[in-house]
Amino acid sequence: MFESFANLIVYQALGLDPASHLGAAVHFFVMDVTKIFALLVIVIYVMGLLRALLSPERVREFVRGRPDWQARGFAVTLGALTPFCSCSSVPLFIGFVEAGIPLGVTFSFLIASPMINEVAAVILVGILGWKLAALYVGAGLLVAWFGGIVMQSFKPERWVEDYVWKIQMGQADLPQPDRSFAGRHRYAVAEVKEIVGRIWKWVLLGIGVGALFHGFVPGQWVSENLGGDAWYTVPAAVLMGIPLYSNATGVIPVAEAMLTKGVAVGTTLALMMSVAALSLPEMLILRKVIKWQALALFAGVLAIAFTLVGWGFNAIA
Amino acid sequence: MKNIKVLGTGCRNCEITANVIVAAARQAGVEIELEKITDIAEIMGYGVMSTPGVVVDGKLVHSGGVPGPDQVRGWVAD
Numbered sequence A: 001m002f003e004s005f006a007n008l009i010v011y012q013a014l015g016l017d018p019a020s021h022l023g024a025a026v027h028f029f030v031m032d033v034t035k036i037f038a039l040l041v042i043v044i045y046v047m048g049l050l051r052a053l054l055s056p057e058r059v060r061e062f063v064r065g066r067p068d069w070q071a072r073g074f075a076v077t078l079g080a081l082t083p084f085c086s087c088s089s090v091p092l093f094i095g096f097v098e099a100g101i102p103l104g105v106t107f108s109f110l111i112a113s114p115m116i117n118e119v120a121a122v123i124l125v126g127i128l129g130w131k132l133a134a135l136y137v138g139a140g141l142l143v144a145w146f147g148g149i150v151m152q153s154f155k156p157e158r159w160v161e162d163y164v165w166k167i168q169m170g171q172a173d174l175p176q177p178d179r180s181f182a183g184r185h186r187y188a189v190a191e192v193k194e195i196v197g198r199i200w201k202w203v204l205l206g207i208g209v210g211a212l213f214h215g216f217v218p219g220q221w222v223s224e225n226l227g228g229d230a231w232y233t234v235p236a237a238v239l240m241g242i243p244l245y246s247n248a249t250g251v252i253p254v255a256e257a258m259l260t261k262g263v264a265v266g267t268t269l270a271l272m273m274s275v276a277a278l279s280l281p282e283m284l285i286l287r288k289v290i291k292w293q294a295l296a297l298f299a300g301v302l303a304i305a306f307t308l309v310g311w312g313f314n315a316i317a
Numbered sequence B: 001m002k003n004i005k006v007l008g009t010g011c012r013n014c015e016i017t018a019n020v021i022v023a024a025a026r027q028a029g030v031e032i033e034l035e036k037i038t039d040i041a042e043i044m045g046y047g048v049m050s051t052p053g054v055v056v057d058g059k060l061v062h063s064g065g066v067p068g069p070d071q072v073r074g075w076v077a078d
Helices: A002-013 A021-050 A056-063 A068-081 A086-098 A103-115 A118-128 A130-153 A162-166 A181-216 A219-225 A233-241 A252-260 A265-277 A280-286 A292-316 B012-028 B040-045 B069-076
Strands: B002-007 B032-037 B053-056 B059-063
Touching (some): A056 A068, A056 A103, A068 A103, A068 A130, A086 A280, A103 A265, A130 A292, B012 B032, B059 B069
Antiparallel strands (some): B002 B053, B053 B059
């Protein structure tokens, strides 16, 4: 359906040649814009209706006071299920510390949350197929699980800012949400507006980059240089992803263009993870609660983990 | 006069929330006292982790995301 719509617009209405660079790029752009935004609206609306979007307050209640492995399991899964705004990461960090949740578990949550969310997962299935979606989600969960454990082994407590330990959290007494259908519908529409309003720039930018790559980068050059034989392509992809920032959904069209041109799967996954989870602005927000040593360690652990994931998948593929 | 506090560390949604409340109060012809709480310790003191949060006369009524217009009208009405 999206394919034929894009054919109609690009080849017939605009009269572009399917074999030309511009034709291929514009076709990619039109198709992905319609498909991804349609999926975004549907998925976020349905999730809103189900009220599947958990609040950080509830995550904290689930995780607190459990043995380490259970707490980490909940933190990773709930992190994957909650697309929280990066502006909440500071209160979230403090709230977890105040609840006595181990820092390693908190880091597991902070890794999983930007990297995986149910909206990105559904769009991954729609654009790249369920196999790649499963690989991405599985690898992301693993990195979040072990990344938190590695962080814990460095005793990061010494790098938490002093004032964080002193904060006393009050007991929130929130009014019950409206559970009628009208109330759920209103909530779902508000969620769509809020989330799409927040991420549309990243998604459009990602589709633009993907379209340029798809239309103008020669396939032969890609398979010779980025086909996965050279060991350095994976760390290079991870390094490239650090200054680049997009959210997990925005990076999907870039990955799509890379994969169809023959970039190795591991290299593509490493870039996706690095762009979504390892970003300078996001890290600097956390500087309010942890010292720079902990930030550097956090970035280092993630960069190494993504490189290992990339090499691993390139070796299997 | 109602005292309404917007809890948030200065993110965009917190600004929007404050503006929505001011506009609703003016429309209803109700005088309110609006405070913006940006100190993280004070925000957490209300038990709020997802900002923006809204406190009306000392009671937390909302947290996480920009509130809907109906909700806001309810807070400023007597």
